[in-house]
Structures are given as C-alpha cells and as structure tokens.
Amino acid sequence: MPSPPRIPHSALTWSLRTQTLSFENGPAVMGIVNVTPDSFSDGGKHDSTEAAIAHALRLIGDGASILDIGGESTRPYSDPVGERDELDRIVPVIEGLVERMKEPSVRSVPISVDTSKAAVAQAAIDAGAEIINDVTGLEGDPKMLAVAVRSKVGICAMHMQGTPQTMQDDPKYEDVIEDIYRYLTDRQTQLLDAGIDPSKICLDPGIGFGKTHSHNIELIQNASRFVDLGCPILVGHSRKGFIGKLLGDKNADRDIGTLILSLLLAQQGVHVIRVHEVASTVEALKVACGLAGSFV
Numbered sequence: 001m002p003s004p005p006r007i008p009h010s011a012l013t014w015s016l017r018t019q020t021l022s023f024e025n026g027p028a029v030m031g032i033v034n035v036t037p038d039s040f041s042d043g044g045k046h047d048s049t050e051a052a053i054a055h056a057l058r059l060i061g062d063g064a065s066i067l068d069i070g071g072e073s074t075r076p077y078s079d080p081v082g083e084r085d086e087l088d089r090i091v092p093v094i095e096g097l098v099e100r101m102k103e104p105s106v107r108s109v110p111i112s113v114d115t116s117k118a119a120v121a122q123a124a125i126d127a128g129a130e131i132i133n134d135v136t137g138l139e140g141d142p143k144m145l146a147v148a149v150r151s152k153v154g155i156c157a158m159h160m161q162g163t164p165q166t167m168q169d170d171p172k173y174e175d176v177i178e179d180i181y182r183y184l185t186d187r188q189t190q191l192l193d194a195g196i197d198p199s200k201i202c203l204d205p206g207i208g209f210g211k212t213h214s215h216n217i218e219l220i221q222n223a224s225r226f227v228d229l230g231c232p233i234l235v236g237h238s239r240k241g242f243i244g245k246l247l248g249d250k251n252a253d254r255d256i257g258t259l260i261l262s263l264l265l266a267q268q269g270v271h272v273i274r275v276h277e278v279a280s281t282v283e284a285l286k287v288a289c290g291l292a293g294s295f296v
C-alpha cells in the first residue's frame with residue numbers, strides 16, 4: 001500500500017452497548033452469519049441454530065472483530081420475512097454464542113443484529129447483541145429509534161434507494177457520491193436529534209443497495225469521502241454481483257476480488273469491513289497495515 005490508511009482522530013472508536021471498539025490498529029473485520037435459506041452468497045449453509053453457531057465460532061477463530069447475525073435476506077428482489085420467523089432464526093443463535101463466549105477458550109466479540117424490525121432488534125439486544133445494523137437507516141420501522149436510544153447500543157445506519165424488492169429497478173442519482181453523502185449527513189443529524197449519542201453512530205453508504213454497477217465502482221473509489229463524516233464507516237461489498245461483473249464471469253469465485261477491494265477500502269480509512277471470508281481478510285490487513293505503518 002503506497003500510503004498509511006487515514007482514520008481521523010474523531011473516529012478512532014465506536015461505542016457499543018457495553019464495550020468500545022478501537023480502530024487505532026486498523027479496520028475491524030465484521031464476519032457475516034446469515035441464518036437464512038435464501039441469502040445471495042451463502043443462503044442455506046448456516047440456516048440451523050447449530051450450523052450458524054459453529055460458523056460464527058469459526059469466524060471468531062479466524063479473527064473476526066464483530067459478528068453480524070441476520071435472519072432475513074436483503075438481496076435484490078428477496079421476499080420479506082415475518083417477525084416470528086426472523087426471531088426464531090436469530091435469537092437462539094445469539095443466545096448460544098453468548099454462552100459459548102463465556103468459555104475461556106472462546107474469544108468474546110460483540111454481536112451485531114442485521115435487522116430492520118424493532119422487535120427483532122430488541123429481542124437480539126436482550127439476548128446479548130451490542131449493535132443494530134439496519135439497512136433502512138433506522139427508518140423502516142418507526143419503533144426502531146426508540147429501541148436504539150433506550151438500549152444504548154451501537155448503531156449502523158445504511159443508505160438504500162428503495163427497498164430490497166425495488167432497489168435495483170433502474171436506480172438513479174444526480175451525483176452518487178454527493179447524493180449519498182448528503183443523505184448520510186442528514187441521517188446522522190436526525191439520529192443525534194433523536195437522542196442517539198454521537199459515539200454510537202456508524203454509517204454505511206450501502207454498496208449494492210439501489211446502485212448500478214458503475215455506482216458501486218464509484219463508491220469503492222471514493223470511500224474516503226464518507227470517512228470525512230467523522231464517525232465510523234462500514235462497507236459491505238463482500239461477494240456482490242459487481243465483483244463478478246468486473247471479473248467478466250458472474251459465476252466466478254468472488255473472494256479474491258472482495259479481498260482486493262477490502263484493502264482498497266482500508267487504505268481510504270474505512271473502519272469496518274463486512275465480509276464472508278474472514279481469515280484471509282484479517283491476514284491481508286495485518287500485512288498491509290504492517291507495511292503502511294501506524295494509522296493516522
């Protein structure tokens with residue numbers, strides 16, 4: 001990497017419900033645990049409680065700093081999942097992981113719940129989750145903000161144009177970078193006005209959520225623009241379709257492409273890298289950060 005990744009002093013930490021994540025030594029790697037039958041990359045692989053817990057423990061062993069557990073696919077044109085089904089999928093996994101992380105041999109890491117339903121978020125928090133990761137920017141459920149304020153969890157608010165059922169129907173922007181920057185700035189202000197502590201807020205430009213192939217490329221190339229918001233920035237690009245398009249083969253393995261983009265994002269100062277393949281990402285970031293020197 002030609003220059004040290006740049007992380008502004010104001011965003012060196014992210015305050016969660018009971019703990020604080022530090023980015024002084026580099027980005028945090030968020031490992032994806034999809035407890036779903038229909039997620040675009042790994043749907044059905046970990047859709048039982050036992051399989052999901054085993055996968056999450058592997059990700060911890062691989063070096064994940066956060067586990068992001070979701071029970072509803074948000075891939076384009078996915079079908080919505082009922083509240084009861086989502087609860088049944090994720091709450092036993094979170095409860096099981098919290099118990100396993102009490103064991104001396106298991107490293108304890110914060111759990112994030114990937115949901116846009118307030119009742120699911122609250123149940124996940126009651127089970128031990130530290131973060132709400134909401135693809136609707138905490139706008140999809142009018143009760144979500146109250147849950148976030150009351151529970152004092154870390155939150156990640158993402159930009160999405162439309163809904164998973166409509167977001168890829170010809171998305172348009174005047175200027176994709178500045179339009180999303182403006183949305184995230186406005187949403188950050190709204191969250192603060194609602195009573196969210198500024199140290200709790202993380203923002204996500206939403207790669208693949210209401211964006212064309214060229215929009216996704218622009219977002220990757222200009223990720224440092226969002227770092228200027230002064231709070232932690234999360235990017236979830238892992239195995240997404242635009243990587244297959246860049247490779248010229250939609251059926252190609254996308255993990256190497258994902259890894260290259262992870263390094264580009266880290267170089268631009270992105271704080272949280274959300275991926276399926278954790279081990280290689282952690283190793284690559286260690287080497288890159290070691291070559292680049294200290295974070296500034």
